[in-house]
Amino acid sequence: xxxxxxxxxxxITATGQRVTLRCSPRSxxxxxxxxxxxxxxxxxxxxxxxxxxxxxxxxxLERFSAQQFPDLHSELxxxxxxxxDSALYFCASSAGGAPPYEQxxxxxTRLTVT
Amino acid sequence: QKEVEQDPGxxxxxxxxxxxxxxxxxxxxxxxxxxxxxxxxxGPELLMYTYxxxxxxDGRFTAQVDKSSKYISLFIRDSQPSDSATYLCAMSPPPGxxxxxxxxxxxxxxxx
Numbered sequence: 574x575x576x577x578x579x580x581x582x583x584x585i586t587a588t589g590q591r592v593t594l595r596c597s598p599r600s601x602x603x604x605x606x607x608x609x610x611x612x613x614x615x616x617x618x619x620x621x622x623x624x625x626x627x628x629x630x631x632x633x634l635e636r637f638s639a640q641q642f643p644d645l646h647s648e649l650x651x652x653x654x655x656x657x658d659s660a661l662y663f664c665a666s667s668a669g670g671a672p673p674y675e676q677x678x679x680x681x682t683r684l685t686v687t
Numbered sequence: 688q689k690e691v692e693q694d695p696g697x698x699x700x701x702x703x704x705x706x707x708x709x710x711x712x713x714x715x716x717x718x719x720x721x722x723x724x725x726x727x728x729x730g731p732e733l734l735m736y737t738y739x740x741x742x743x744x745d746g747r748f749t750a751q752v753d754k755s756s757k758y759i760s761l762f763i764r765d766s767q768p769s770d771s772a773t774y775l776c777a778m779s780p781p782p783g784x785x786x787x788x789x790x791x792x793x794x795x796x797x798x799x
Binding site: 575577606615616618621629631661663665674675676677678679680681683 | 719721723728729730731732733736775777779786787789790791792
């Protein structure tokens with residue numbers, strides 16, 4: 574158990590809908606990262622937050638947004654969902670601020686868009 | 688050229704074999720090197736990380752980094768069926784950027 578929690582575990586929704594994925598980092602970790610994993614693309618970095626502020630952006634679509642709250646939990650919002658958004662979404666956390674910046678991953682949310 | 692190249696496999700070995708997993712990279716700014724293990728439908732689990740060139744051992748696992756060749760390896764001794772998983776290498780740039788760059792992973796099967 575990495576100490577990172579994600580809810581829900583599974584999500585099935587229809588095209589055009591909007592969903593919110595939630596992540597709680599390990600105790601004491603200030604950085605939260607979101608990743609998308611699909612069979613053909615591997616693990617794709619979406620976005621990072623550090624202590625409430627956006628730190629880095631990766632291959633995140635404009636239809637997706639995220640935020641980190643004062644209690645350090647984070648939410649990833651996916652809107653106008655398309656079939657191609659079906660994937661595993663992982664949250665990871667790290668202490669941040671000092672190397673080696675190793676990240677600890679949550680169990681993931683499996684999103685199915687029908 | 689991709690920043691990190693990793694052979695996707697699949698790699699199938701008999702129980703007890705020594706397994707060698709490898710990644711090459713192109714960005715000389717990478718300083719920290721990590722290996723993650725991911726079981727099917729689970730989150731990646733951090734196995735090991737190394738900083739400089741050389742070897743680091745942890746039980747049956749040895750991580751090796753050759754910065755001059757931009758090549759990293761993970762060796763698994765006395766492989767077990769429970770080692771069957773996808774192994775991902777990851778690399779961290781210099782301080783100031785927390786973003787990891789991942790390889791696509793190598794799928795390993797250890798046959799009893």
